[in-house]
Amino acid sequence: EAQVTQNPRYLITVTGKKLTVTCSQNMNHEYMSWYRQDPGLGLRQIYYSMNVEVTDKGDVPEGYKVSRKEKRNFPLILESPSPNQTSLYFCASSLKGGGYGYTFGSGTRLTVV
Amino acid sequence: GNSVTQMEGPVTLSEEAFLTINCTYTATGYPSLFWYVQYPGEGLQLLLKATKADDKGSNKGFEATYRKETTSFHLEKGSVQVSDSAVYFCALRGGGSEKLVFGKGTKLTVNP
Numbered sequence: 609e610a611q612v613t614q615n616p617r618y619l620i621t622v623t624g625k626k627l628t629v630t631c632s633q634n635m636n637h638e639y640m641s642w643y644r645q646d647p648g649l650g651l652r653q654i655y656y657s658m659n660v661e662v663t664d665k666g667d668v669p670e671g672y673k674v675s676r677k678e679k680r681n682f683p684l685i686l687e688s689p690s691p692n693q694t695s696l697y698f699c700a701s702s703l704k705g706g707g708y709g710y711t712f713g714s715g716t717r718l719t720v721v
Numbered sequence: 722g723n724s725v726t727q728m729e730g731p732v733t734l735s736e737e738a739f740l741t742i743n744c745t746y747t748a749t750g751y752p753s754l755f756w757y758v759q760y761p762g763e764g765l766q767l768l769l770k771a772t773k774a775d776d777k778g779s780n781k782g783f784e785a786t787y788r789k790e791t792t793s794f795h796l797e798k799g800s801v802q803v804s805d806s807a808v809y810f811c812a813l814r815g816g817g818s819e820k821l822v823f824g825k826g827t828k829l830t831v832n833p
Contacts, residue, residue, distance in 0.1 A: 639819055650825040651765075651810070658819065666820070698764060706753045706815025707772040712764040 610635045614699050614713035621689055621720055629684045629716050631699035639702045640682040641666070641710070642674065644695040651698070657682055658704070689720040723748040727811045727824035734801055734831050742796040742827045744785075744811035752815035754778075754787050754794040759808045759826070768796075768809070801831045 612633045621627055633640065641656040643666075653666030657676040671693055673685040682701075686693060696717050700710035727744040734740060746754065753772040757765040769778030774789035783798045794811060811824040 641820075648825075651823045653820055656820065700765075700821070702819075702821075704819060706819070707770075708753075709755050709757075709767040709770055709814070710765075710821050712757075712766070714764045 610711065612699055612701050612711050612713040614697075614716050616716060617714065618717050619719070621718070623690055623720060624688050627686050627689060627718075629686075629697060629699075629718070631682045631684065631713060632680050633682075633699075633701040633711070634680065635701060635711065636679065637701035637711075638679070638704050640676065641700050641702075642672070642682070642684050643698045643700065644668065645698065645715075646695050654684070654697075686718075689718075691720050694718060694720050723752065723813055723816050723818060723820075723822045725811050725813055725822055725824040728827055729825055731828040731830060734829070736803055736831055736833050737800045738831075740796070740798040740801045740805075740829070742809055742811075742829070744794045744796065744824060746792050746794065746811075746813050748792075748813055748816035750816040751789075752813040754785070755812040755814065755821070756783070756785055756794070756796050757810040757812060757823075759810065761807070765810065801829070803831050803833055805829060806831045 642654040643651045655674040657663045699713040702710045724747045755770045756768040758768045769780040771778040771787035777786045808826045
């Protein structure tokens, strides 16, 4: 089944403790992206990647890191999480080109206390 | 830059009522337009899309027509069901960017 898999689904952590949210897709998509979803603010792009070893900042990159060492994986790293990073996070992938929609993962609900 | 504006709701309807959720966009060039749906506790699923002017996307009884002259992509369904209760997002991609740009979302509740 074609899908984007994120882990974990739920995570509660403490301020300053480094964490990684994993994302993997099995569709051979070049393009991958991370979004956060917050009430009243909608979906905002954090980082994206056009291909292996090619990443760039989205609209709200502060406090996040990403890497793209393999085509299928695109982990999101929070080196020193803070409470304002409490949010619902989605990973997505797509073929390149405007006519293609994204395929989204099921989401990771992160709480930083 | 590219942007999407959609009616924010919430929208509450009775079963079998007609649904319209308005969506307008601003973009350079000729973007593709999408509607996504998010059911409670789940990720976003592609509902329908249209890639050029006058195209009509349709799926599960929902329809939307790409209107270049009014820069709109309104979502419609003739008879909603309780199972349609969800948040609906209008989005665009293209116009020189790979980024999928979303509207703020419209929460729909359908009562029996």
